[in-house]
Structure formats: structure tokens, C-alpha cells
Amino acid sequence: MLIDTHSHLNFKEFDKDRDEVIKRAFENGVGKIINVGTNLRGSQDSIVLAEKHENIYAAISLHPINIEKEKFDEKAWLELAGHQKVVAIGETGFDFYHSSDREKQKEIFKELIKIACQVKKPLIIHSREADQKTLDILNHSESPFSRGVIHCFDRDYTVAKKFLDLGFLISYTGNITYNKENASSISKVPLDKMMVETDCPFLAPVPFRGKRNEPLYVKYVAQKIAEIKNISFEEVAEKTTQNAKKLFGLK
Ligand SMILES: [Zn+2]
Secondary structure (H helix, E strand, C coil), X not given: CEEEEEECCCCHHHCCCHXXXXXXXXXXXXXXXXXXXXXXXXXXXXXXXXXXXXXXXXEECCCHHHCCCCCCCHHHHHHHHXXXXXXXXXXXXXXXXXXXXXXXXXXXXXXXXXXXXXXXXXXXXXXXXXXXXXXXXXHHCCCCCCXXXXXXXXXXXXXXXXXXXXXXXXXXXXXXXXXXXXXXXXXXXCXXXXXXXXXXXXXXXXXXXXXXXXXXXXHHHHHHHHHHHXXXXXXXXXXXXXXXXXXXXXX
């Protein structure tokens, strides 16, 4: 069994066949899915999806690329964060690839860390072209926050090591099948510190690169890790599933 620890099944790309996509995953080796909302509406939708499916869980966030599109309503977010099927706060962090206001990104990142502390749930971190800034915040937040995952990791091991040292897990997605650089940390990151995800509808792994991604394809990510680490697919599946269950408190 695999756990897709980062999907966006609430996105419009799945409006036509959401139920079939979910069924296909659950009938073919995906045991659980963490669905990540990236704005208030999307986070509410994510919770609705999690209420409908026993093995779907929700994460809630105002993504750094969405911070200028809505006002951050602390009370509303805190209320969602307390929901029993919400297992993480995020994805939050920095995105310097997109041009939204960096100070504002920092402000929202800190707000969401505060909420994660209040509800005692782990963080899902989005860090794009911003690792040092992300590390600074995680290191220097008033109570250093050390429970969570760096999602969509495609940097080298020196960067991975800094996040591992803080206590974070590393999660890999389909882009590790695109080229060697994206996968360069995998041989050194310990299996008990990693998870797998799709980030669907984005980043479909080879052989579906360029097409819509879906939770079923998380197996190609696990396969690539097995190949690089020269271990069995089953071992990768078992370990990454264990890691995800532990981090998100799943049964
Ligand atoms: Zn995402």
C-alpha cells in the first residue's frame, strides 16, 4: 500500500471524473490520500472530500502564491484546523519563483505556523527557490517548529540535510523521474525520513509527463526511489507508508 501524501483532487481538473480517479487509486494500491487545499474555499472543499471518503484526509492552507487573492481570516482558519480529518497545516512557506509579495508570504507563513502549534498538527512546507528563507523561519520561529514535511523536494542532499536536521521529512513527487538532478538527494536521504506524493494534477511522472497527474501514479515515484536506492518497491511502499502514518497520525 502507498499513501499519496500530497494531492489536489479538489481542483477543477478533476471536476469531470473525480470519483473515478479516486476509485482507480484505491482499487490499485493507494491506501490513503492527503488532499491539500490552497485557499480558504479549497481547504473547505478538501474537508468535504475527506468527510466523504474514509481514506482521504485534508490539509488546509493559504498557499504563498494565493496570499494576494484573499484576506487571512485567522478565526476561520483556526476553526478549519481543528476539524478531525484535518491532519496537517499547509502547504505553506515561500515561493520566490512566483512574484507575489515576499513580506506578505512571510506573514502568512508565520500565521499558519502559529495555527499548527495551536492545534498540534504537522506542517506541509512549500519552498520554491527559497530554501534559506524557509529554513530561517523554521529555525527562528518563537517555538522552533520541527514536525512536518518538505514537499516536492528536488534539490541536492546538502539542502535536504538542513531540513532533516530540523526534524522534517522529505517528500518526493513525479519530477524525480524527469532528470538526475531532481533525484540527486534520494540515495542519501534515509528511507525512514521520506514520503511519496503526486502533487496532482501537476508533475505527472514519466511515462505520463505532461499529462494530468492523479494519485494512482504515486507508484512511479516509489518505483524510482526503489531503483535509485537499489531496494524493492515493497520496501519503499511499506516504509513511506509507515512514515506518513506516523507524521499525520493516521490509523
Ligand atoms: Zn501542492
